[in-house]
Amino acid sequence: MKLKFLGGVEEVGKLGMLLHEDNVNLLFDYGMAADKPPTYPLPAPKPDMVFLTHSHLDHCGMLPWIAKNYGTEIIATPPTVKVTELLVRDSIKIAKAEGYPEVYNENDIDELMNNFTTMSYTEVMDIGPLEVSPYPAGHIPGAAMYEIYGDSTTVFTGDIHTCNMRLVKGAKPVKCDNLIIEGTYSGRNHPDRKKTERELIESVKETVENGGKAIIPCFAVGRTQEVMMILKNLKYNMWVDGMGKSISKIYKTFPGYIRSEHDLKESRRRFSEVTYSRDRKQARAEAQVIVATGGMLDGGPVQTYINDVKNDPHSSILLTGFQVETSNGYNLLNNRTMNIQLARDQPEQTIKVKCNLKKFDLSAHAGQDDLIKFVEGCDPENVVIMHSDDREPFAKELRDRNFNVILPKTNEEFEL
Template sequence: KTLYSGDIHTLRQRLVDGARPVDCENLFIEGTYGGRYHPERKSVEKEFLDKVAEVVDRGGTVLIPSFAVGRTQELMILLKNAGYEMWVDGMGRSVTRLFLDYPEYLADAKALKVAKRKFNEVRNANMRKDAGRAEVIVTTGGMLDGGPVLGYLKRLKDNPKNAVLIVGYQAEDTNGRLLMEEGCVKIDGEIQKINCEIQKYDFSAHADHGEIVDFVKACNPRNVIIMHSETRESFLDDLADYNVILPNTGETFTLDV
């Protein structure tokens, strides 16, 4: 009678299928994107692939800082037929192997296998020299606070032909947020200007406002408890037919069931 969601996306992605609603009495659900909507995914993918092609055609390298779990694999599948010299570095390599150990949970395990073959894997520090000269590099960390990405960025940052494509949320007080807002990052303890192109694309794995509302209505619960959100109040009008609870941290509440 009780459904407790983690972070969810309700649309089918290239790596995994969307979360499916379940009839329940009590629904605990994330509300991260309350009041916000994502652009249409196919249009984002096209813009992203067009930018990759543009950078490669002008002789540059595309550096893609990416979360190791989910985002790296999603992008590998998206890029698998692009025909570029592509490398993947960081923890995403081992996560990809873990995903392939459980193909029953993937939307298309065959597509991920093909993508894995199309990407060269950086297995030691010496291989990073070759990767740094590639056309496309997908690497952790996703918010540029650590991982191999900083080494690549240091090498690529001063060539205007190169590009850093941001594909994930950049939290406050991270290098990624600093890059988006001021065009610089902290490398080796020093603030350094990034002189290559910087673009951001919305590949969020969270459901947006409308998708969460639709998911709640399809579950048709009596009680809806919304968590993990700074904008939970934005759901109240759209969910007026339900008993919506917005608990604060440490607050105790009782469900009438």
């Protein structure tokens, strides 16, 4: 088996991996990094088939390019297909708005959707001498890790979380000879999940009881729904705004991929939705809690709500996601400033934020200790670490446990 990463192996973002065995060429994921401007993996040769782990743009964002150039069949779970279409169409809008080069167009996305074939967990697909099967990855609804069975058994994890969250159950180990695993949180662990959820709830309560608004910026895919489910029992005037609403509607149509269909429905009942401009006006005037798209604060309706409360000492901005160094969220955490554009016909402005600010770790990635337990459960001969800015801490712990660890570089072919 020969492998080569086209991106996303020494970094988090724009993942793409080629696998060649017995004259079969497979591509696993093909994404983009949402930098400014976006960056892309190396050009892929024509694959016989593509396997998509999940619908985050750093894994799916360049699949329309594959459809345009090759028309290759692409495999994914049903919710992943639906959400991918929404995100890649939105990426075109963002490229136009920001003046970035467009690497594909709407017609290419139409071709992509025609090329998708859906697979459910544990189904088996024969590709020449190989068998490929998806398993739950625990990251977001529909996220899959793939088992490739040939002369040996190889597992490609994509992004995984091994702990149960409100939205999905954690991933379970799959016995294999070769394990290709993400290392996003190499060298780092997460605080206790239940404790973090309690702290978020208490911060919302404290803010509202003091007469302020709790503004909660969230990624549309997975995090919006997770936060809504955490807060669903609060009796406040709560609203949700942005693409997260559409993602929630997609997820409700695939109850088999959700940990609790009942809890997701209950959370959607508790939150009023901003659909029209008049709804946003009402939310700005009346809401006590607002969950809004724009997880790193670089765009989306969350900027409007933050501008409303920036000088209010009783209000709070409660961040729930990782903030990359180039993001508004990173600047806010480190120097209390951020850039906002309240309308497309208005210039961008820098604002100083004086309201309360807190950050909560609700990551959908496994921390290092959980990754190590997962590796031990898979019991592989070889471990390939990908999707990490710093793989060495994770690699060292595995080597200390006598695992053979491989740290490939971008565009470097290696054999298993």
